[in-house]
Amino acid sequence: MKNKLMHLSNETMNVGFVKKVEALSGTSVRRCFQCGKCSAGCPMTAFMEHPPNRVVRLLQLGQGARVLAGRSIWYCASCETCTTRCPNKVNLAAIMDALRKLSWDADGPSKESYVQLANRLFIENIRTYGRQYELRLGAAFNMKSGQFLKDLMLGPKLLSRGKMKLFHQKNKNLPEIEAIFNRIEEMRKKGEAL
């Protein structure tokens, strides 16, 4: 798909998707004139099939599906170098956030599952424990990703130095955290928030 000629027409361009990205990120993809400073500074381009400037170009051409099908958005480290250096004030880090949210909500196809799994477990941890519980985070990731032995040698080292706790910390605000999650879900159901 990557090397095929791109034919632009009403059928192949999804402008509605781009508008959603722009609304979510609060930034306009049309401002980009492809200077490439974002990709030049990006520490993660080596891992991406579409470097940041091409992600924006694809969005300009209404090719959101191509972007979501790849792993680029999940390999963005959110270091914000792109946003900092953009001469036209395109907030690329926010565009990446918006793309990830749209892909996440649609449970759409992507070549990257580990990063999504880690994100999901991290957010689950907030809802269940209030604060991060690193032992559970690591253990659940290994079980669900099938990398049973990943970083196993680090476990004893971290535990013996007190860098990883066996038990999670208690938090009085757990009901309030749960309420925040629920209220956001409700707002989305009612169409009051994106």
Next chain:
Amino acid sequence: MTPGKKNFLNYSYYPGCSLHASGREYDISTQALFKALNLGLKEVPDWFCCGATPAHNVDELLSLSLCAKNLSLADQVEGDLAVACAACFSRLKTTQHHLKEDDTKRQQVETAIAGPASLGKPVKHILEILARDFGLARLEESVKKPLLGLKVAAYYGCLLTRPPEVPELDDCEDPSIMEDILRALGAEPVKWSHRMECCGANFTLSRPGVVLKLSNAILKSAQEAGADCIMVACPLCHGNLDIRQESINKYGTPEGSLMGNIFGSDYIPGSEDGPRREMPIFYVTQLAALAMGVPTDKLGLESVIVDPRPLLNEKDLL
């Protein structure tokens, strides 16, 4: 400064999840340093996770709401909010910035947290408190044991300075706040290339291969510049440079493979440019507290993976 019962300044404190676990020595040394400098530090009761990178990555509204709620919890304690973790600092500041600028988002967040968003309290990173509130001159005067002869690579990472309009900590491309603090402590900051490069951040859980590659470049650059050690102000940077250093030095930076899928990509032999000298990683608060004459058993040096004590011994600083 005249010693007295009254603290010089008082701060409320949001340590963040890492400081109660993998970055515990950052918490220990921050408390010790603030005590030594006569700065009050009181933890916000029942603070919870700010959401860090994963939350804003997939759900900005959730991230803003979690931070807004934490900011209103912080109002229970007097004093500006001191934050040690660069990621928490960035998220809390970003939330304040966004909600001040965007009324729609603020209304959504206020619905989510069922209360008004409290945006008035200044959020300050430890570096800012040391260099500006306390002041470099006063810091220099308070030094009891100058870190003479210690060559330090000051590592900023991503979130302390970027994007320029949010953290307001220092210049976004050429900051100097860490080097200024180092000079005040009597240490010698080195000039090096990778002080603003990303270490791989939270890919340490999902894609450790990414961390190995990026952190390897940072360690290599610091060593080439002649640094004895690296100073950080972020528990994630510390985790990547310290906890993963052994596998970086032993195995180089392999990409994923079948073996990698079973063992996690850091246990595949295949060295590129290791083995290499071990590079201790310090938190800014550890070095500052050391210079203030805090006893070395109160700096959390024993819980770091790459043992910094041989280096400190060699430099006669222990």
